[in-house]
Amino acid sequence: MGQTITEKIFSRACGKDVKAGEFVFAPVDMAMANDITAPLAVKAFREIKGKGVFDPKKIVIVFDHQAPADSVTAAENHKMLREFAKEEGVILYDVGEGIAHQIMVEKHVKPGMLVVGADSHTCTYGALGAFATGVGSTDMGCVFASGKLWFKVPETIRFEINGKLGKHVYGKDIILKLIGMVSAKGATYKACEFGGEVVRELNVSERLTMCNMAVEMGGKTGIVEPDKVTLEYLKEMEIEFDGDVEELRSDEDANYEKIVELDVTDMSPQVAKPHKVDNVVDVEEVEGTKIDQVFIGSCTNGRYEDLKIASDILEGESVTKGVRLIVVPASKRVYIKALKDGIIEKLVDAGAIVEFPCCGPCMGGSFGLIASGEVSLSTSNRNFIGRQGSPKGFIYLCSPATAAASAIYGEITDPRKV
Numbered sequence: 001m002g003q004t005i006t007e008k009i010f011s012r013a014c015g016k017d018v019k020a021g022e023f024v025f026a027p028v029d030m031a032m033a034n035d036i037t038a039p040l041a042v043k044a045f046r047e048i049k050g051k052g053v054f055d056p057k058k059i060v061i062v063f064d065h066q067a068p069a070d071s072v073t074a075a076e077n078h079k080m081l082r083e084f085a086k087e088e089g090v091i092l093y094d095v096g097e098g099i100a101h102q103i104m105v106e107k108h109v110k111p112g113m114l115v116v117g118a119d120s121h122t123c124t125y126g127a128l129g130a131f132a133t134g135v136g137s138t139d140m141g142c143v144f145a146s147g148k149l150w151f152k153v154p155e156t157i158r159f160e161i162n163g164k165l166g167k168h169v170y171g172k173d174i175i176l177k178l179i180g181m182v183s184a185k186g187a188t189y190k191a192c193e194f195g196g197e198v199v200r201e202l203n204v205s206e207r208l209t210m211c212n213m214a215v216e217m218g219g220k221t222g223i224v225e226p227d228k229v230t231l232e233y234l235k236e237m238e239i240e241f242d243g244d245v246e247e248l249r250s251d252e253d254a255n256y257e258k259i260v261e262l263d264v265t266d267m268s269p270q271v272a273k274p275h276k277v278d279n280v281v282d283v284e285e286v287e288g289t290k291i292d293q294v295f296i297g298s299c300t301n302g303r304y305e306d307l308k309i310a311s312d313i314l315e316g317e318s319v320t321k322g323v324r325l326i327v328v329p330a331s332k333r334v335y336i337k338a339l340k341d342g343i344i345e346k347l348v349d350a351g352a353i354v355e356f357p358c359c360g361p362c363m364g365g366s367f368g369l370i371a372s373g374e375v376s377l378s379t380s381n382r383n384f385i386g387r388q389g390s391p392k393g394f395i396y397l398c399s400p401a402t403a404a405a406s407a408i409y410g411e412i413t414d415p416r417k418v
């Protein structure tokens with residue numbers, strides 16, 4: 001019996017052939033924690049070992065959720081983490097560098113790696129053909145100390161996406177559609193392997209969006225077999241990779257728990273309605289819903305390509321009066337590229353508020369909260385009650401194209417009509 005890419009990555013990490021369902025104690029290639037989870041990981045690490053992380057070059061800490069500090073507690077956490085990073089020599093990305101997940105895929109992740117992060121959206125990195133998953137802070141403390149962690153090698157659900165995407169329909173719409181189809185717990189603890197002719201043609205940015213939301217259907221990770229699109233991306237990011245992507249394809253006779261097929265021809269842009277990510281409908285069903293705030297950003301859709309799609313739609317238009325459009329580039333690299341290409345200027349011209357790279361309003365952090373009764377249309381990944389401010393607010397999720405078109409009209413708008 002052949003192996004899935006997930007089994008291949010675990011077999012390489014463990015130095016022996018392993019199969020889905022087996023429990024393994026595996027060494028990790030990279031470990032990441034952010035400003036919310038790292039303080040607890042450091043505490044656990046101190047209790048377990050005291051001093052001396054397993055390998056400082058493999059540990060990354062990023063300040064993104066509360067950066068720059070939005071409270072004295074956050075400031076104290078940042079201060080402690082700066083001291084820890086200096087003492088242990090681990091890699092630190094301070095305020096302004098961007099969202100951890102974006103930084104990881106711009107600088108550290110390579111195909112075939114086994115990566116853990118103390119954040120649920122670590123699954124994003126699977127878009128590069130790595131196995132990456134979120135872990136708790138205490139687990140991360142153990143990783144800081146030993147470089148290893150136990151896993152149950154997950155079974156794989158293969159999502160086979162075929163057909164042809166229409167105008168203004170993107171990876172975000174595909175993943176929302178899939179979550180609606182299988183439900184928020186439909187892939188619990190599974191590796192969600194995205195393939196098929198449509199995925200092969202998606203750029204890495206859209207693959208990242210899809211893998212990012214695998215956890216919203218319960219997935220242990222999202223993963224795309226690496227190919228020449230991946231290699232071109234690594235080159236652009238100046239990430240050195242001398243492995244063979246062919247070796248990281250799932251075998252033809254690999255064992256899948258299930259294959260889910262989707263033909264995207266004629267598929268509409270998708271929207272997740274409050275308050276569950278699997279409450280997904282075609283945009284036509286919610287067209288005309290009045291909105292108060294639009295957020296374009298997050299580890300799901302805050303990349304250059306996302307900002308470009310939005311600025312193309314908003315060019316020469318203006319955000320309707322009474323609606324706030326908040327745009328947050330996912331990283332410094334994204335921000336600078338968008339600045340140089342005039343994208344930021346177009347967005348600001350249209351009436352957007354463009355903020356520094358960070359998580360922004362995604363989880364109701366430092367700014368951009370909504371009031372009771374207000375409606376947020378967001379390109380992020382979760383629309384739970386209270387996530388972006390008042391528990392009496394409403395959050396709809398969509399692609400950057402739908403978000404930009406809706407900002408012009410002040411109501412949820414089908415981007416194909418703009």
Ligand SMILES: CC(C)[C@H](C(=O)O)[C@@H](O)C(=O)O
Nearest residue numbers: 036037065118119120121363
């Ligand atoms: C703060 C962090 C633990 C959390 C996560 O793990 O996902 C956050 O990033 C989120 O999106 O809710």
Ligand code: SF4
Nearest residue numbers: 121298299359362363
């Ligand atoms: S952007 Fe949102 S989903 Fe992503 S890590 Fe930050 S808070 Fe979590």
